[in-house]
Amino acid sequence: MTNQPSSRQAPAAAPVKLKPLSFAFPFLRKGRGQSGSSAQFTDGNEIYRLLAEREPSGAYLVSRKGMWHGGIHVTEAGAGQSLDLEAGLRCIADGVLIAYRANKTYPLSEIAATGSESPVQAPYSTGFALARHTMEFPQGTKLTFYSLYMHLMSLEDYANFPKRDKPSYWSREWKVTQHAQDKPSPGGNGQAADLSQQGLRVRKSYPAGEIIGVVPQGASVTIGKKEKGWGQVTGLQGASLYPPQSGGYVEPSDAVGKWIYLGHENGGPVVEEVIPDSMFDRVIVTTNRTCTASDAQGDGGGIAVKAGDLIGHLGRYDSLNQCTSGTRMAHIEVFCDDSIQSFLEQGRAWVNQHGPHKEDWAALGLSPEPTILRIAPGTVLYQRTQDKRFVPGADPQSRKTDAVQVYSLAELARDPNRRVTEPHPNPNPGYPVNWWHVEGVNAQGQPIDGWVCDFNHASGRVTREFAQKWIDFECLSDDHDPAHTIFATTRKWVDYAGGAEVAEPASRSNLSPLMVTVYDALFKKGDGKQAADELCTLAQTERGGYPWLMQAASRLIVRHESEWANPSKWKQLVTELEKQTGAKPQHEEEQKRIETLAWWDEVKAAVPGFPGPEIFHIHPIALGSNFVNKNLVCKQCGAIITLTSDFLRKIAPDASSDFVVAMARASVDLFSQYGVNTCRQVKHLLAQAKHETKRFKEFRESLNYVSYTGQSLYNMAPTAINSGFARKNMTFPTPSTKIVWIQKHLIANDAAYGEHCFGAKEQPGKDFRGRGLLHLTHYETYKRCAQAIGYPIDRQPELVENNHRIVNESGLWFWRDRALGAIADNPTNLGDEGVKKITHPINPGLKGLPERQQFKREISAMFNQDFSSGCTDD
Template sequence: MTTQSPSEPNALNFAFPFRDAHGKDIVDEHVFYDWLADEDTGNFAVSSTGMWHGGIHVSAEGAGKHLDLVHGVRCIADGWIVAYLMNRSPVVSQIAAGDGKSALTGHYSSAFTLVRHTLEFPANNTLTFFSLYMHLQSVAEYRQKGLKEPAYWTRSYKITNDANDKPKSDIHHGEPTSDQVGLNIHTKPSDRDYLGILPRGARVRIGERSRDEKWGKLEAIESGPLIPPRVNSAVRPGAETGWVFLGKEHGHYLLTEDVSEAHCGRVIVPQEPIKIGAGELIGHLGRYWLPADPAREHRMVHIEVFCDDTLPRFLSESIKAAEKITDFDKLSLLRIERGTKLYMGHSVDEEGAHAPATGMTQIYGQAALDALPADCKGPVDNDPFNHGKGEPWWKITGADSRYADITGWVRNRQTPAGRVTRESPHAWKDFETVTGADADNPTIFSTVDAWLDHVLCEDKPATSDVGKLKPLACSVYRQLSPRRNEAQAADELRALRQNKWLRFRASRLMPKHRSEWASQSEYQSFFEKVLQRVAKEPYHDAEIERIKRLVWWDEVQKKLKEAKQPFPASPNVFHIHPVGLVSNFGRKADECRCGCCYERKFQVTRLGSNYGPIYWGSRAMEKATVLVDMLSAGDISESERRILVAMSENEGKLDSVQSYDSEIATAGAMQKTINSLGNGEFPAQVAQFKISNESDYIELFEKCGWSVDGTGLTATMYYAHPKLTGGERITGDSLKKIIRNGCSAENFRSMITSAPLAAIVHAITHKSYERLQLMDFINRLRNEVLPAVPKHYSHPVSAYFLSDLGRATALDQSVNRPAYVGRDIGKALDNFFADHPSLSRNPSEWAENHATYETEILEIYGKNREMAKVNGVSVAPTRYSSLKNSLA
C-alpha cells in the first residue's frame, strides 16, 4: 500500500538575495559560497576577526563583483515587512586622523528592513522567522543615481508649480496674494466644494483613491500651511482629509510622487505589515566606512535570518512528517553522504578500481542539477537490481577527507548502500541547531582577554586552543569539521571563508547567540576591556558611536508588541545562513524566465521608413489557457465566451508584441501601446496588474527589467538592463532606440534578438496576465459598450442588441474606434427608422420581431462603422463578415 505524502499547507517561494552579474537567477548555492569567499568581513557564523557574526556581508568589491547589484538586494522568501528605517542621506562619522592631521569624514548606513516569514509543515506546525537586510542605500543616493526606490517605502506627494488654484476673491478683502496659490482640496472627487488649498511645495500623503485613480484622499499633510478657500476666510473643517486631483492640467502634473522625508531617520513599523514576495526589491548596497580607509567609498549589505526558541520543536515535527513523503517530485534534493564511492562512469559496471570516496556530505538542489553542463548528465540507469532504474546519472563534485575536490558519477535515486538519496526540504537534512553558553561578549572566546591574547599573538600558551573558546563556539567548531586540529580551533574558525567545504558545512549550522542589533552593553564593556590593553586608535570613538546608532532591536520589539505582532521575546536567537536556507527550499528555475525562449523569434518589419522588431504571436483568444477556467468559475458567461472567440479572428494574438511605428511598443490582443513618452494603455494595464497581482508583476515584469510607476493613463513604463541600458531605467525615445537597435533595410524580414520585447511576450502569456487581457474585453463590453446610449436615442445599446452578433459587432468597433460607437449605432438607427417610421423607438416593444429588426440594423451598422483603413479601404465590412460567420 502506498503511503500518502503529507501536503505542504503554506508553501513559501524562496529566492537568492541577488541575481548573478548577467541578470540570471542563481541556482547553485555552491557558486554563491565561492563568491562570498571574496568578502574580508562578515562571514557566517564567525568573522575573520574572531567575532560572532549572524549573517553574511555582500560588498561591491567582494561578492558583489559576481552579482547584479544594479537590480539590488532581493527578499529571500514570501513574507511581510514589519519594520524598516530609511536614511535621508548617509550617516556621517567624523574620525580623528591623529598626528595633528585634519579629521576624516566617513559615511555609513543605519538603514534596514525587517521581514517576517511563516513556514508551515505539516499543517499547524509553523515556524515564524525573520530576514534582516542591514546597511541599505539612502534616499538621497537613489535620487542622485536615478534608481527606482523600494516600493514599500512611504511615499509623499509634492504640490508642483503647475498647480494654479487660488482663493476666491472677496469684494471686501480684495484679491489673493501672489503666494496664495496651489491645489484645491475638495470635499469629494469632482466636487466644486472647496475646503482649502495646498500651497505649492507642500508635501502630503495620499491614502484612498477614486475608482478611476484620478483623485486621492489626503492621509496626512507633512509640510506646508493650508490656504483658506476664500480670501480672508478660514480653512474649512475636514480639509486635512479632503480629496485632491491627481491627474494633469494643461499637460502638467499637479503633484509629483516622492519618498516621504518625514519618515526618514526613524524606525517605521507599518500599521499593517506590507506584503512582499520572494525576489522583490528590498534595496541597494549602502555605504559603510572601514577603519583602514574611512574616506574610501565602501558599499555593503548585511543579510541574516533568525528565529526564536520555537525552532527545535518545529524541526522535530517537520522532519517526522517529511519521512512519510513518497512523491518523488517533492524530493527535490540529491544528498551524497560522507563515505560514498563515486563511480568513474554513469553505469553500475563502472565503479573503478580506485573510486574516490567522499569525506564531506554534499547536497544538490534539482535546479542546480538541471543547470549542470551536458557532459555531467548521464543516461538512465542500467542497474539490474532496479535501485535506480529509469533515472539519470549526475557527475558531481565532492570532497575527500582532506577537503580536496573529487568528481564522479552518482545515481539519481537511492543506492544499494543507502548513501545517495533524494530528500525533502522539510527533512532539513544536515541542518543542526547549536547551543551553549555565550559568555556575554561578542567574540568566540570565553573572555575578552582570551580573544586579545589570540588576535595580538601574545606569547602565551595555546591561545588558539578549543579550550579557550566559549562553549557555544566550541560546539560550532566540533560540528563544523570531521577532520580538525583542536589546538588550532580559533585559527580554523577565523579562516572559515578560505575553505569551500567548511563554508558549505557552516551553512547548515544554526547557532543560538545574542543578536548584534540588541542593546550594546556587552559591546561597551568589550571596548572598555580592549582599550585597557590596546592603544586607542583615532577611529575608535567613531566606531563606538556607530555601533550605538545601529541598535534597533529594543525599539522594534516594543513597537511590534504594541501592534500585537510576533517577535522574539529575547535577543538570544537562532541564526540561519540565508543562502543555505534558500537553497534548501529553492524552487526549479523557470526555463523561459524573462522570455529567453522568445528572444530569437523576432522579425524585422517596417512601417514606412521605420524598421523594428515584431513577434507575430501564436495564441489566439480562443486558445487562451484561462478561457475554460473563467467560464467554469462564473467570471464570464457562455455568451461572452462566444463573443471573445468570434472576435479572436479580428484581433491580435494574445502574445503578439511589436515596435515599428510611432509608439515605443504595442502588445497583446487589444494591441495596447506604450506611447512615445512611456505612457499609454499598456502601462495602465500593467499598473492595474501590479495592484491586483503584485507577486506576479514582480516576477514577470520587475525581475525582467520592466517597471511601471503611477496608475491609470498617467502610469509610465521603464526598462532597465545591466548591459543594454547600463542598469539605468529608461523610457521615451531612448528606450525606443534600444529596442530597435540593429533593425534596418539591410536586415528587413531577418530574425533578430530582442530581450526587452521577449520579456513582455513572456509576461503577457502568463495565466494571470492572460486573464487580465480577456477581462479587458469583457469589462469594455459590460461597462462601456452595452450601457452606451446611441446618439439622439434614449435606450442603451444592450436594449437594441440582444444577440451575440450584435454585441460582438459593437465591441469590435469599441476596441478599434471607441469614440464612434454611440454615434455610428445612432446613424444606423436613423436609417432603420427612416424605413420604419411608425415603429416604436422603444426596442422592448418589438416583441417577437426583435431579432428581425436587429439583423436589419446590424447590416447597416456592421458594414458602415468607422474603423481603421488598410490601403484606404475600411476594415469594417470584412470584420463584420468574419463575426457573422462565427455567430450568425
C-alpha cells in the first residue's frame, strides 16, 4: 500500500481558475524505426508539408477546381501513406460528441459505362461525427466551436480491417450464442435443471466468483469495461436470467455490475457483438443523453470525448468524374458562430494588458510563459560560423524572410540541433536568451534557413507570443456566391472551370467579394490577373513560398455557408454548368450525393444553440498548432523543460512507447495545469513515479500476498483489512476465526483482497487499490480525483491503470493535492533528505526510500545535462 487519505484541512476556496482545453492533431504519424509504433504529431508545419506534398485537392479555403472548401482532405493514397490509418481519426479537443451518422453499407452512385450494359458503381460514405467544444479566455469569455469528421468507415467495411476498433460511441450489444452452454446447478432438494435452460454464467467477480445467474442463449447484454477476456454487464436488453440453482429465482438487475466471459467455449465464441440496425444510416443526436460527471463540457448533454479519442476511420468516397475505385478519404473541419470575433478581441485585449504580469496569469491558473516564436517578414536569418558566432552572412538580402513564420517554442526546444543558448545576453530580459534554427522563404520565393535570436534580434522583429492572442489569425467576412464557388457568379466559374474563350477568366475582378478579401490578405504583389489560379494552388509544393503561404491561409477564419446545409443551392451551379456541357448523368448523381450528405437541418432542429449554416471556418491544423504545443518553462531558472521522448527513454528504457508519448504530451498539456513548473518538481516527480510504477512499467499495485501467512498479512495491514470488515458489517467471535477467514478469502487472491480492503459501499465489486503514476489509493481519494480531472475513475478505477493520460493526470492531481510542489521547491529540501520529505506524503512508511533517492540522483544528472537546468537541488 502507498498513500493514505489526506488528513489535512481543505484549503480555503480559491479564485475560480480556468481549465485549459486539451488539443490533439486529428491523426497519428505512422511508426518509424525498429519499434514501428505510431506517434503523435507535435509540429503543425510537418503536417502542412505532408498535406501539400500528398493531397493535391481538398485544401483549406479553395479546391483546385475553384470551389469553396471549408476543411481539409486526408486520403489513403495521399497523406495516409505517412499516417497510422489503423489508429484512425482522433478528436481534436476535449468536448462532447453531439451527433453522428454511421453507414451500415456505403450508398452507391451508379453511372452508365461507355460500351457496357452494366453501370459503374461508386460507393461513398455519408458517415460523420460532430463534436462540440468550449474554451474560455479570459475568465467569463467563452467560445463554442465544433469539429466535424466526414466520410467515416461503414460497418461493412470494418469487416475488411479486423484490427481497427469501431468508434466507442456506436451503440452495441453482446448476444449470447449457442456455444454458451452453462446451466443452473441442481436445486437444494435435488431438483434437476431444465435442459433447455442454457446460456452464459454471470459471476460476481472473475474468473471464479459467485454465480449470480445465467443469461439465456439468444439474449443480449450491454458491456462496460473489459478485463482479461471478461466483460462487466451494464444492462440486460429486456432479458431475464435463469437462476444459479434450479428452482430458484434471480432479479435481472442483479446482473448489472457483474461479469461474463467473452471468450470461446464448446467450439466457438460464447458471445458475439451485435450493433442494432436502428443505429445506421440516420442522423443520431446524442444531446438527449445524460452526461456523466466526467463530462467537463456537458452543458446540453452528449457523449464525452477527450482530445485524441478515436472518432472513426477513413471511409470510401469514389469519384464520379474519374470513376476511380477504392478511394478512402476523410474531410475534417472546424467551425463556430459569429462570437469568434468578440472572443478574439477580448482575449487579445487581456493579453496586451496583462501579458507581462505573471501574477495575473497565475490568478487564472495559466502558465505565464509565451509558447510561440514569431518571425516577422523582413527578418534576416543569420548564419553560424565555425567559431560558433552568429553573423548576417555575405548576402543578407537573399536571407531576408518574405513571409510570417510561426513556430512552437516547445517543438523547437525538443530538437537540440535547433537551439543554442546565448551565453551573454544583453540586455537580460529575465529569461534565458536562445538562438533558434528556422526556415523561411525570401522575396524570390526561394527557401532559406538560418538562425534568429528570440530577444533583440538585430535584423528583424522576433517575438515570443501567447497562444491566447491567436497571433496572425484574422476573421474575414464579406458577400459571397451562394453556389459555393470562389467567383462572383456561377457563370464566371463555368467559364474558368471549362476553359472558355473569355478574357482573363482567372482575374481578381471575377472573384466574389469574399474571395477578393481572401486573395488580398494572402497576395501582396502582382496584378491579380491569375488570382483564381493562385488561390487554387495555395497548397501545392511547386508554388514559391510553400509552406508559409499555406500557413498564412490557415490563419484566415472565413465566414461562409456550410456545404452540409441547403443542398438545393447546388442546383443553380449544375443548371449553369449544363448550359455549356448539356445534361450529364454525373451531374444528377452528384446532386443526389449532395442531398444525401447533408445533415445540418436535422442537427439544428435537435440541438439548442447550434448555429445556422452561415458560419466561420477555422483550419483544424492551425487551431491545433496554436494550442497543442505549450512549452514548460521553469518558473525559477527559466529553462525550457518540456520533456522529450529521447530524455524519457533514458530514464525509462523499458517503458512502453505509448507511455513515453503520453508522458511527453503530459509535460506539454498538464504539468503547468497542476503546478509542476520547476526543474526541481519535475525531477522529484519522475523519481517518485519511477519507484511507484516499477520503472514506469506497472500502473497497478499487486496485492497478491501468497508468501505471507494469515497472521503476518493481518499484522502488515490491519487498518485496511479491518476497514473492509467494517464496511461489510462483518464481525467475528474470536480473533482466530477472523484469521481463518483472512486465510481462506484473501491470501493469494489479488482481486478478493483488493475488493475487501479497497472497495466501497457505493461501488460493490470494485477495488480502489494503488494505481497510476503515484498509486492513487482508497475510494474517497479516487472520488475527489474524479471530480477534479473529469474522468469517472470513482466508477471505473481501472482507467487509472489502462489509460496513459489518466495514469499521468491522476498522479499530477495527487502531487498538487498533497502540496508536494512546495516541498520540492523549498531550497532547504536538498539531496537525499529532500527525497525523504517528498516521500512521506506518498508513503508514510517511507517504503523503498533508498531506491527513490537513487532514482532522484540519476534522473537529476540526466535532466541537468539535457535541459541545462539552473536549479540547484543536490
